[in-house]
Amino acid sequence: MTPSYQKLLICALVGSLCLGLTACGDDDDDGPDGVINVRPDVVSGNIQHTRYDGASNDLLTAGLGASGLASATAPTPADPINPTAEELRTLAIYNNYRALVDTSAGGGYGNLFGPQVDADDAEGMIPGDEYLAYIRLDEAEVPVTVMVQIPDSYDPAASCMVTAPSSGSRGIYGAIGTAGEWGLKKGCAVVYTDKGSGTGSFNMETGAAQDMRGQLTTNENVDVQFESDLEASERATFNSNWPDRFAFKHAHSKTNPEADWGQYVLASIEFGFYILNERFGEETDDGDRLVTVTPENTLVIASSVSNGGGASVRAAEQDEDGLIDGVAVSEPNVNPTVNTSFTIRQGDGPVITEHSRSLLDYTTAIAVYQGCANLAPGTRDSAPFNDALNDFDVDENICTSLFNKGLVIGADVDAQAADAQRILEEEFGIQPEQNLVAPSHFGAAVAQSISMTYANAYGQFGVEDRVCGLSLAATDATTGAVVPLAQVSEELLFATSNGIPPTGGVNQVYDGATGVPTDLKLSTSPSSGIQDYGLDALLCLQGLAEGRDPISGGLLSSLLAEQSGAIAAGIVDIRASGNLRGKPTIFVTGRSDAVLPINHTSRPYFGLNQTVEGGDSGLRYYEVLNAHHLDAFNAFPGFDALYVPLHRYYFQALDLVYAHLKDGVALPPSQVVRTTPRGTGAPTLTATNVPPIQATPAEGDRILFEDDQVRIPD
Structure with a gap:
């Protein structure tokens, strides 16, 4: 039970005896009976409040409106070297919305989803109030940002929270276009958290860091999102050896934030109730506010997508106080506890026993093999943006290096690439449906960036550890050599960065590359002598994930073995239990997900939950065909013809859970959702392309758990 709710419960039970714990109403002239609203213990520092009128600025679109979010022209600060906090907020909302939602014409934006759909005005701007604060769990040194948005349409008599x-x-604005949009348009309070990751950058040379609203400061008296814990002398030595480097919060905070994702979400809910009662609680004669908005009279849905979805799932598992009523998440990053008592099978395909690999395990494998697999027959010329985002000469070098190390076989590049793709499918349980999506993700350094950041986070390493010889810095576009980050880029990092380099002008640097420290993607590996995307570093990360030398299969060196052990312990701490406490829950996931492979995330979580909760389970799993992880890619040629927006089904999942909780409408059974891609020329997406989740699906579409097996229809 969270501390504040413990106090409230005790206060309600024993009245005046609780004076040492919190203030309670009594029968004197000070005010009516009741519990005084008390700021949660986890809140640190000042709470910042801003009112948005819904005309000049608003909660959802930062005043840009639906058309501004769809515009290819980003908002620009008047003075980019000195952006205001509001200008950073506007740019952050623009970038974060477009990173998760396809805002292109014809892709569903404006008719199936978007601020303007079912809105009171054409632009879909929402007036209301926004509250920002830091929280700290157990007096942790690194703060976590939380935010509450309360739309003017919120009704405390029909209270809801998302x-x-x-x-x-x-x-903090990373879920503005997903859970944020749905909740605000529904009239719910929306509680956000960066869950301990966030965009917090720290310039090792200058000591510049981001304050809560993203502005850079070197003022030691300002509470910043993140700063390196190195002493001045240690930092000076580091800068002498590795100039112009950056540390990032998720990678270098030494806290393994994912282990506390669920607690951060629960704390954000607690903060949300505090703010709601400050706004709507009955006022006493002394000017205090009574607690009138409570978990008992508020419908609370835990939600979000990807890592945010995983965080809400973990919150539901850890919800001892019953704060959460239901869960609706899309493509959640969950690492289910490994349970070999059940298997997974799609159609008449092979039985999958090696499921539930950790994120770091399968992602480092993708980082190592996907560059070569980009060239596999049937993939090389068919995968959208493969040739645009990838250097095929480098990909061939990756195949050559893998072949020379005995990691792939084949007489030529085509055969070697086919073997790399086979390894990912057969040895790492990755679905072939992702093969046309994966090359673009490799070109965007998705697996490479995740591998580096999460290895550091799980092992609780600092920037000074430079795990596997990797660091973060701006680099020259031609040579890949480290250069200082442009001032304007650094000033805007809060609004342009996704928190996991390469991002915002900061790249991954392989300090061990042949020659000088070099941008990883341009690096020559010492072991091969060829430019192979710094394969030595990527193999090192894979070795840390697997706990063995990935080439020989033998023992790691003493340093790597120690680091691998720390990482393994960190992974244990982030494993999900599968126990959702019977809460009505929906997972929606695209079968073509190339970021979080479904045989290690949603599918085995469904199986684990059925094993743990059995007949008490409230989980429904909807697997959507022709959908993948990053809807924003659907705006581009190739993707627009082949894939449909998973976002449409995420919003339907929220609608279903809301209707179930509010009106008792039954949740549809688990099922495969059969969609129809737009096809050649990508005509405008219609409801025919994306049929709704069926209340009574055909027998051949039902996802079942029978005889200790998750059974997925083809």
Whole structure:
């Protein structure tokens, strides 16, 4: 039970005897009976409040409106070297919304989803109040940002709340276009948290860091999102050896934030109730506010997508106080506890026993093998943006290096690439449906960035550890050599960064590259002597994940073995239990997900939950065909013809859970959702392309758990 709610419960039970714990109403002239609203213990420092009128500025679109969010022209601060906090907020909302939602014409924006859909005005701007604060769990030194948005349409007599932890490693506005949009339009309070990741950057040279609203400061008296804990002398030595480097909060805070994602979400809910009662609680004669908005009279849905979805799932598992009524998440990053008592099978395909690999395990494998697999027959010329985002010469070098190390076989590049793709599918349980999506993600350094950041986070390493010889810095576009980050880029990092480099002009640097420290993607590996995307560093990360030398299969060196052990312990701390406490829950996931492979995330979580909760389970799992992880890619040629927006089904999941909680409408059974891609020329997406989740699906579409097996229809 959270401390503040413990106090409230005791206060309600024993009245005046609780004076040492919190203030309670009594029968004197000070005010009516009741519990005084008390600021949660986890809140640290001042709470910042801003009112948005819904005309000049608003909660959802930062005053840009639906058309501004869809515009390819980003808002620009009047003085980019000195952006105001509001200008950073506007740019952050613009970038975060577009990173998760396809805002292109014809892709569903404006008719199936978007601020303007079912809105009172054409732009969908929402007036209301926004509250920002830091929280700290157990007096942790690194603060976590929380935010509450209360739309003017919120009705305390029909109170509802939606959680919106950020997706990926994004900052506080990282779920604005997902859980934020749905909740605000529904008239719910929305509670956000960066869940301990966020965009917090720290310039090792200058000591510049971001304050709570993203402005850079070197003022030691300002509470910043993140700063390196190195002493001045230690930092000076580091800068002498590795100039112009950056530390980032998710990678270098030494806290393994994912282990506390659920607690951060629960704390954000507690903060949300405090703010709601400060606004709407009955006022006493002394000017205090009574607690009138409570978990008992508020419908609370834990939500969000990707990492944010995983955080809300973990919150539901850890919800001892019954704060959460239901869960609706999309493509959640969950690492289920490994349970070999059940298997997974799609159609008549092979039985999958090696499921539930950790994020770091399968992601480092993708980082190592996908560059070569980009060239596999059937993938090389068919995968959207493969040739645009990837250097095929480098990909061939990756194949050559893998072949020379005995990691792939084949007489030529085509055969080697096919073997790399086979390894990912057969040895790492990755679905072939992701093969056309994966090359673009490799080109965008998705697996490479996740591998580096999470290895550091799980092992609780600092910037000074430079795990596997990797660091973070701006680099020259041609040579890849480290250069200082442009001032304007650093000033805007809060609004342009996704929190996990390469991002905002900061790249991954392989300090061990042949020659000089070099941008990882341009690096020559010492072991190969060829430019192979710094494969030595990526293999090192894979070795840390697997606990063995990935080439020989033998023992790691003493340093790497120690680091691998720390990482393994960190992974244990982030494993999900599968016990959702019977809460009505919906997972929606795209079968073509190339970021979080479904045989290690949603599918085994469903199986684990059925094993743990059995007949008490309230979980429904909807697997959507022709959908993947990053809807924003659907705005581009190739993707627009092949894939549909998973976002449409995420919003339907929220609608279903809301209707179930509010009106008792039954949740549809678990099922495969059969969609129809737009096809050649990508005509405008219609409801025909994306049929709704069926209340009574056909027998051949039902996802079942029978005889200790998760059974997925083809």
